[in-house]
Each structure stands twice: as structure tokens, then as C-alpha cells.
Amino acid sequence: xxxxxxxxxxxxxELPTVEEILTCYPKRILPQKAQVTRVAPSPTGYLHIGTVYxxxxxxxxxxxxxxxxxxxxxxxxxxxxxxxxxxxxxxxxCYFGLKPDEGxxxxxxxxxxxxGDYIQSKRQNIYMAFAKHLVSIGKAYPCFCQVSGNKEDxxxxxxxxxxxxxxIDGKDVCRxxxxxxxxxxxxxxxxxxxxxxxxxxxxxxxxxxxxxKGEREIRENSKDIVILKSNKxxxxxxxxxxxxxxxxxxxxxRGEEWFPSLASHLELFHAFGLxxxxxxxxxxxxxxxxxxxKRKVSKRKDAEADARYFxxxxxxxxxxxxxxxxxxxxxxxDFRRANPDKSYYEFPFKxxxxxxxxxxxxxQKLDDCSKQVIGRFSAQDIYNSLLAWAEKYDRSFYxxxxxxxxxxxxxxxxxxxxxNPRKDISKWSEVENLYSYMFYTLDGKELIDYDFDCKNxxxxxxxxLKEYKKVFDINDDKQMWFDKIKSICPLLNxxxxxxEYRQSPEKYRGNxxxxxxxxRVAITTRRNxxxxxxxxxxxxxxxxxxxxxxxxxxxxxxxxxx
RNA sequence: GGCCCCAUGGUCAAGCGGUUAAGACACCACCCUUUCACGGUGGUAUCAUGGGUUCGAAUCCCGUUGGGGUCACCA
Numbered sequence: 001x002x003x004x005x006x007x008x009x010x011x012x013x014e015l016p017t018v019e020e021i022l023t024c025y026p027k028r029i030l031p032q033k034a035q036v037t038r039v040a041p042s043p044t045g046y047l048h049i050g051t052v053y054x055x056x057x058x059x060x061x062x063x064x065x066x067x068x069x070x071x072x073x074x075x076x077x078x079x080x081x082x083x084x085x086x087x088x089x090x091x092x093x094c095y096f097g098l099k100p101d102e103g104x105x106x107x108x109x110x111x112x113x114x115x116g117d118y119i120q121s122k123r124q125n126i127y128m129a130f131a132k133h134l135v136s137i138g139k140a141y142p143c144f145c146q147v148s149g150n151k152e153d154x155x156x157x158x159x160x161x162x163x164x165x166x167x168i169d170g171k172d173v174c175r176x177x178x179x180x181x182x183x184x185x186x187x188x189x190x191x192x193x194x195x196x197x198x199x200x201x202x203x204x205x206x207x208x209x210x211x212x213k214g215e216r217e218i219r220e221n222s223k224d225i226v227i228l229k230s231n232k233x234x235x236x237x238x239x240x241x242x243x244x245x246x247x248x249x250x251x252x253x254r255g256e257e258w259f260p261s262l263a264s265h266l267e268l269f270h271a272f273g274l275x276x277x278x279x280x281x282x283x284x285x286x287x288x289x290x291x292x293x294k295r296k297v298s299k300r301k302d303a304e305a306d307a308r309y310f311x312x313x314x315x316x317x318x319x320x321x322x323x324x325x326x327x328x329x330x331x332x333x334d335f336r337r338a339n340p341d342k343s344y345y346e347f348p349f350k351x352x353x354x355x356x357x358x359x360x361x362x363x364q365k366l367d368d369c370s371k372q373v374i375g376r377f378s379a380q381d382i383y384n385s386l387l388a389w390a391e392k393y394d395r396s397f398y399x400x401x402x403x404x405x406x407x408x409x410x411x412x413x414x415x416x417x418x419x420n421p422r423k424d425i426s427k428w429s430e431v432e433n434l435y436s437y438m439f440y441t442l443d444g445k446e447l448i449d450y451d452f453d454c455k456n457x458x459x460x461x462x463x464x465l466k467e468y469k470k471v472f473d474i475n476d477d478k479q480m481w482f483d484k485i486k487s488i489c490p491l492l493n494x495x496x497x498x499x500e501y502r503q504s505p506e507k508y509r510g511n512x513x514x515x516x517x518x519x520r521v522a523i524t525t526r527r528n529x530x531x532x533x534x535x536x537x538x539x540x541x542x543x544x545x546x547x548x549x550x551x552x553x554x555x556x557x558x559x560x561x562x
Numbered sequence: 563g564g565c566c567c568c569a570u571g572g573u574c575a576a577g578c579g580g581u582u583a584a585g586a587c588a589c590c591a592c593c594c595u596u597u598c599a600c601g602g603u604g605g606u607a608u609c610a611u612g613g614g615u616u617c618g619a620a621u622c623c624c625g626u627u628g629g630g631g632u633c634a635c636c637a
Contacts, residue, residue: 040637041637042636042637044636044637076636076637077637079636080637143635146635147634147635151634151636153634154636155634157634158634161633162563162633193635194635195635202565213567216566216567219565226634226635227635228635229635230635231635235634235635235636235637236636239637240637256566256568256630256631257630257631257632257637258631258632258637259567259631260565260567260632260633261632261633281567283567283568283630284630284631286629286630326574326575326586327574330575330576330585330586331575331576331585333574333585334585334586337586355574356567356568357567357568357630358567358629358630359573359574359575360573361573362573362574362587362588364587364588365573365574365587365588366587367587368586368588369587375600415598415599418600419600420599420600421599421600422598422600423600424598424599478596479596482596482597483596485596485597486596496596498596512596512597513596513597513598514597516597517597517598520598526598527598528598528599529597529598529599531598531599533597535598
């Protein structure tokens, strides 16, 4: 068979040769251990949190090795492409602090770097040239079988084939077409795809070292995989081999779902006589299903699959990244404890320490992580971040707090100065509710419900609040404030001293902590708030008195109803 | 179904042939305390299962079970 003739029949158009292309992409000049890594999302929707996770690992590797982290847009699937998804992906990566050093920069900015184009749909000639080359050396052939690419059809067909045999990778019939048959098909205008003429033997294994999984034995590829679709656009396999070669990628970090197709990628590199990069296959982030099963976080079913979810909920970037880093290298926590002020980029991250089982997404842990991160914020930072978040995601709250800057900063200062700050905020979206009692005045406010949840009767609560109102003075200092609370304890038969109360609780109706609790609930409707003294100071004399009255009246009404 | 990957508490996990099987989240108790927190101390709870190998197994090997992935002209 005259393969060069075949190649020219298939690709009559003017194309550069592979050698010419290769010389256009010079080797990168980098320090010895520098790694070139990449993030390569396909614009099929929003950015998946798993892509953030992958991108983070890639960025970390490039950063720590003094290499390059670039971005490439894998837009070779025209059917699934979603408008602006590439732009969203780029902007989200930047938002999470993962701005690529090189490559695609969204729709509005110019690409950066010498190894482009970084948008695959703009590189069609290159892929065609590579495919043609493989045909011309007898390692690829045209396939005229018309097969539906629709996912449902594929699944159905697969099921039918599986019913007959386990082995669904028999060699394609088109592999054995003669030059004349091809010519005849071509003259009828039949579309064709290009397939790799696999030389592998599925029974044979070869050694392979994965940077995460370690030494493996994998089966040779024996599938005649498609390397150019009938629309002349390559699928992932060819695009990966060509681009990561030309762009000088030294380490491909990708999800474990790619592991089964690794052998075919390796065979492709081999067919071209190219040296493959190193690979690291990472675990996939999973979650617990409604039914209790583990599964991959799915775009369709899980809101948190969309990276924007975390933005909308108001998790600070650092919180998400530290949580992810914790999944990536579980000893990150130790580092954080030892170095509370360092950037997480200073953590001595190791690819080899990435675990090999699929981590489960744990919101409790995320929240805790986030509380620690926000705990390191100053009151000013909290306010600024909250404001920026609210401006986008909660307009009415934004309008409110935009006018209350000083008040908010004072509020966020309570219990937050000093070594062990209060850790009660995990995301900006919960702040309004958490501190709701600080964001309204009683004027014009409808019924607020109180839950005193105490062992005292409503009558006792009323008299406690009345007594307190008598002595309350906004000008008191903190010591005086508390002394006054203590001073009314005896009137109510409350213990003003915890030690005494503990010794003989039966002698009292309550203690000074209980009394403080009643006042707290009356004023804030909550049992947990920051330091009550400062809350009252911020609220001011009138508001505190109004709230005390309000609570007393509410309780009176309740008694009358009974 | 074939092939591949994985298996330590509810979750994230250290562990690399000899450990009282770290640590974190969550939960509980106590301590601190002039309120809420913060912090501290302690506690409940784990090596999926059956066989080997070994003086000795969470650790090595095999089977079983369970979970995940993959088998597209999707990435």
C-alpha cells in the first residue's frame, strides 16, 4: 500500500509537515527541575470544583519547581460547547488565585505565551498535519463507518455489544480497505474519520510509573482509537499528544478517570516517535449520595460541583483553597497550625503525598476550615469582604451594611482582637442571619419570637428583666455592668457566684450566668452572641430599653393567653 | 460483563513487618470563665472479610465482598 498516496488522497489541502511544526515550537529553556503543567478545561458549562482541584495541584507543582503553569482551552466538542464557558472558566480560576502564567486569558484578553494558539479549535491544521503524517507512515487509516456520536445511542449500542461479548474492541473493518476502495468512497463524497492502526496486544503488559500511583503494569492498547473525527477536529487523545508535546508540558496531572485510556495515549506518542510527559493521576472528589453510596461529584446533581457555588455562598477564596489543600496533602493542617500567618503557597506540598482514594466532600470540615481562615481576618477585612460579597449576591443586605460601616466594623471587632479570635463565621451568606439582631431596630419590626428555654417561669423572667431594666445604664463600664447583673441576683434568688451555686444548686432559682442569658435572649433573641456588654454598647440606650420592654410585654401576653 | 483503581472511626486521614493504631472535623464530658465565645483536658468510635507468608501483619501475597472509574467520531 502506498501510504503517502493514501495520505494525499485523504488530505489534499495544503498542510505544514510535522517537522515544520515541531521546529516552530522550540524547547522551553527552564531550570533543571522545573515542571511545565497545565489546566485544560473544556468549555461545556461552568467550571467544575474538580477542575479547581486539578488546577490547584498543577499550579502548586509549577510554582514549587519554578516552572510554568499554562491554560489551554479544549473546545473540540462542538456539540457540547456552551457560550462563554471558556471565559467563565478563566475568570473563576483567577478568582481562586489560580491565574495561569501563560496561555488562554478569557475572551477579552490576548493570550500570553509563545506556545499557542492555546485554543484548540484554532489549531486544526496542526492536528490534521499530525493525522496525515500518521497515515503517511502507515500507522493510521481512514474509517468510513458512520457512527452516531449521541451519548444515549452510544450507551445503548454498548449495552447491545456487551450482551454479545465482553470484547468490544475488535479491529475496525476499515483498517483493511484497499487504496481503490478508499478512492471509491472518497469519490462518493463519504465522510471519514482517521483511526490509529494499533500495534498493541491487549494481553501484554508493560511497566509504567505514575507520579502518584507509583509503579504499575498496564495492558497495551489494542484499540484503533479515533484520532481525527469526520469533522476534521481531533478528539482529546490526539489533541493531548500534539499539544502537550508542542507546548512542552512535562507533567500531566489529571483525574483518575483518564487512567484507562493512558495506554492509548502512550501508543500515540510512540507512533509519532515522541517522548511522552510524566503523568500523575489524581483521585476524584466524591460525595455521599442520598442513598448512602459514594459517587463522583456530578455536574447535574450537585450544586457544589459548580465552583460558583462557593462564591455565591460567600466562602473566602482562602477557605476553599485550604480545604482543597487539606484533601491534597493531609498534613497541611499541621503546617497551618505551625505557621498561622504564612501563605498556603509556602506549604511544602508533595505530589507523591496525594492519597490514592477518592476523598469525600465534607462541608462540615470546609466550614471549620473557613472559620479558621476568617478568624485570621481583621474586622476591617471582614467588613470589606462581606460588603463585596453582598454587593453581588445580596443586594438588600448590601444596601443596609454599606451605610453602617463603622457600626459593622465595631461589631466584627468584638471578641476578635487578640490571640484567640471568635470563630463563628464560615461564609458571608450566613452573616446577616447570624447577627440579624444587629441589623434591625425595633421600630416597625413585627413580632420577634423569643426562646428563653430556661428553667424559670415566665413570671420569673419578667421580674428579672424588670429588675435589670431598673439598674441598666448605658454609661457603665464593663465591670460596673456586670456588677449590676450580680447585684440583682439576690432579689431573684439567683446565685451571684458560680462556685456557691455549684455547691448547692437546690438553694437557688438560677445563677448569674442564667440571668445574663435571659438578658441576652431578651435583647438579641439568641442564646449565642458575642460579648453582650459590647453588643449593648453598640445597640445604644434606647434600643436596649425598647427591646427589654418588648420582651417583657411579649411574655405578659403569653401569660394572659394561658 | 471485560479491564483498571480503591478499601484504617460518621468524614478527612497518619502508618511502609514489632506503635498503648497519630492528628483534624463532628459528637459528648469536664476545666477555664464576670455573660456568649475562644481556649484547654479527656472520652466514645477504625484496620471490610476469609485464607496464607512470618516468631510477629493495618502493613506482604491470594481469594471474597463492597465502592469507584472506564470500555464514544465527550472531555
